[in-house]
Amino acid sequence: MSLIVTMGETVPGREIDRVVGLARGNVVRARFFGRDFIAGLRNLVGGEVPEYTNLLSESREQALDRMAKHAEELGADAIISVRLTTSSVMEGAAEILAYGTAVKLK
Template sequence: MSLIVTMSDTVPGREIDSVVGVARGNVVRARFFGRDFVAGLRNLVGGEVPEYTKLLSETREQALDRMVRHGEELGADAIITFRLATSTVMEGTAEILAYGTAVKLK
């Protein structure tokens, strides 16, 4: 990543010059039957479902990458107050939204 991304409202050792907007990136992902079948079998015995862990991890990274690209388009040097949100769009799909405040640094 070329931008500084932080969950805090400051960048240590740097001063914020201006806010350029809200940077965001989202991904909507649907489940896949083959993965669901294997996950359903794992559900019978309990424990982690690594197929979904991997799917959500990849989706979070993609949303983060899109947010950073949006921050770059806004001309930001950093994105502060970074957050992730998840919502269900419809049965079997989930949206991951990455968002934060895009800022210019002095």
């Protein structure tokens, strides 16, 4: 069985046996000058900045992957109540944190 990850408080059709801990994964990414230059040019005309969209999307996936790996290390079958948060750690760098409750299912 593969690890189940959900933002819900339960796993539909399954019963939670016990909580094994907090699963978390984070990544800190810094902007890149080349990407910033292109993004700055896009900012002049408005609209989406795909360079940053892609950077943040990749970062979220990496944080979620790290959270899942941590849950597996804890012996979990699922992660419930998953949340994502972001914060600026310095000029031009941000942390994305994924966390949730690692549980064993019956």
